[in-house]
Amino acid sequence: MSNYVLECYNLNLLFKNHHAVKDFNLQVEKGKTYGLIGPNGAGKTTVLNLLTRVYKQNLGDIFINGKNTRKWDSTQINRHGIARTFQNIRLFKEMTVLENTMVGFHNNQKYSLFDSIFRTPKYFSEEKKIKNKSLELLSIFGMENKADCLSKNLSYGAQRMVEILRALATDPSILLLDEPAAGMNSSETMNLFEVINKIKNKFEISFIIIEHNMNFIMKICDYIYVLNRGETIAKGKPEEIQKNKEVETAYLGGQYAENK
Amino acid sequence: MKKQNIYSFLISILSLIFGSFIINSGVVSNSYKTVILQIGIYLIASLSLNFTLGYLGEFTLGHAGFLAAGAYTYALLLKNGVNFLIAIIISAVVSCLIGCITGVLSSRLRGDYLAIASLGISEIIRIIIVNIEIFGGPKGLKSIPKYSNFLLIYSFVVLSFTVFKLIINSKHGRTIIAIREDEIAVKSLGISTRKYKILAFCVSAFFAGISGALWAGNQGILTPGEFGFMKSVEILVMVILGGIGSMTGSVISTSLLVAFPVIFQIFIPNMNKYRMVIYALILILVMIFRPSGIMGKKEFRFNKLKNPGGSENE
Numbered sequence: 001m002s003n004y005v006l007e008c009y010n011l012n013l014l015f016k017n018h019h020a021v022k023d024f025n026l027q028v029e030k031g032k033t034y035g036l037i038g039p040n041g042a043g044k045t046t047v048l049n050l051l052t053r054v055y056k057q058n059l060g061d062i063f064i065n066g067k068n069t070r071k072w073d074s075t076q077i078n079r080h081g082i083a084r085t086f087q088n089i090r091l092f093k094e095m096t097v098l099e100n101t102m103v104g105f106h107n108n109q110k111y112s113l114f115d116s117i118f119r120t121p122k123y124f125s126e127e128k129k130i131k132n133k134s135l136e137l138l139s140i141f142g143m144e145n146k147a148d149c150l151s152k153n154l155s156y157g158a159q160r161m162v163e164i165l166r167a168l169a170t171d172p173s174i175l176l177l178d179e180p181a182a183g184m185n186s187s188e189t190m191n192l193f194e195v196i197n198k199i200k201n202k203f204e205i206s207f208i209i210i211e212h213n214m215n216f217i218m219k220i221c222d223y224i225y226v227l228n229r230g231e232t233i234a235k236g237k238p239e240e241i242q243k244n245k246e247v248e249t250a251y252l253g254g255q256y257a258e259n260k
Numbered sequence: 261m262k263k264q265n266i267y268s269f270l271i272s273i274l275s276l277i278f279g280s281f282i283i284n285s286g287v288v289s290n291s292y293k294t295v296i297l298q299i300g301i302y303l304i305a306s307l308s309l310n311f312t313l314g315y316l317g318e319f320t321l322g323h324a325g326f327l328a329a330g331a332y333t334y335a336l337l338l339k340n341g342v343n344f345l346i347a348i349i350i351s352a353v354v355s356c357l358i359g360c361i362t363g364v365l366s367s368r369l370r371g372d373y374l375a376i377a378s379l380g381i382s383e384i385i386r387i388i389i390v391n392i393e394i395f396g397g398p399k400g401l402k403s404i405p406k407y408s409n410f411l412l413i414y415s416f417v418v419l420s421f422t423v424f425k426l427i428i429n430s431k432h433g434r435t436i437i438a439i440r441e442d443e444i445a446v447k448s449l450g451i452s453t454r455k456y457k458i459l460a461f462c463v464s465a466f467f468a469g470i471s472g473a474l475w476a477g478n479q480g481i482l483t484p485g486e487f488g489f490m491k492s493v494e495i496l497v498m499v500i501l502g503g504i505g506s507m508t509g510s511v512i513s514t515s516l517l518v519a520f521p522v523i524f525q526i527f528i529p530n531m532n533k534y535r536m537v538i539y540a541l542i543l544i545l546v547m548i549f550r551p552s553g554i555m556g557k558k559e560f561r562f563n564k565l566k567n568p569g570g571s572e573n574e
Contacts, residue, residue, distance in 0.1 A: 074448055077450075
């Protein structure tokens, strides 16, 4: 048994003629944060979709806690401890923030249709338990005053936050964040940075983060993988990546290096 | 139980008794009585369709199939001397099973494809009914004992309204609404959407079956022609007009649409022929001036009084 929470070896995905992901390897240690960067169309989101089984790989294997995920669907992936957010926010818009987080807890909520129709004591106790848990989660991140807002009425940054909290509610060991800071202003990005640190300290989970904001990702990640056209062109600690010439030409551009 | 729930429960019981007293006292003329009973039957049908269309967010065109399954099961059971209450339950279960098939389909098909597939299921049911001797063929079944009275029909209206409301305000309802909002997100939270889709269709079909059974018990005659595509559309119009995802909206629009032609028939004879034309017209007008339906997604409330019961029992 390896001590990695998530491993993937030689992942390959073909969309007809387009080789979207080529020989992607990743080993995730517990509590560490990994960054995926690369220019548009590099296959970053595709990798996340492969990990969560939205797409099925043509070649290669993914192991979660040593178990092969080949036969699972995205539902089972989550039950084995991988939660994710999406590039374009996928909140339940017509539901309140509280309800959104409560849906995240549903898998831990054991009562049947019978209980909900006849309103048995079990229904009340379970509902109360989940509601309290959700409120607690919201209050850790200072969202409890927004609990009864419809999620579509929230600001963009707050919606991102709710999505992360909802994913967190499923009690994951790895959280995949797809461009969490996209469209955020600098104070919201700072806030996000603090939230992720808070989650790391409190829940001891690993992160895989896709992000275009270089300052953000360099600060937050332990390891960074750079993708270009489906290929991993570099991997290593943030400092190493910053010095890497190939990465600069492919993605960061010469200017970034000069400004540095 | 919350206080308001007890109030609405009492109000619905009282209005049931009061309504049934008025109906039986003979104050209401026979034609109005028929309308009131029909409203009740259509209410159950439209509420059940609203559950899948409005809350689960799956567009189906086969609701008449569930009604037909319920109605014919009920009729056959009654003719074989089964108690009518047991017959209603059994016909609901039969319809529920067909709903289960639609649910399985809905986890594989989406959008327009599901609409066509569900239409297919309801047509299959109709064709089976036409072609199998025991169902009376195209001529249909006659002289079904008429057990459907005001009390029975509206008790089931209250029951279905309450059950839907209870489910919606639980974990199951929350998940079902979440599936409507974003199915991929629900899957990513480790929830099997398939299970909840099947569940929603089963519950919906269960009550559609009851509606069908009550229909059979009300008409006394069943012909397969009644349960064609137009029936599904009729119920669909009621849901869309009232507001997709608003149960009280369905109640209002169903009452209006069922009562409308019959009331106008008093002034203009032969109105019934043009019923579908009027439906279509109303639908077009509503879509232009109020695209989200009469109530939108909101629920009608008497001040602060929440009503999980049928406080609007005519």
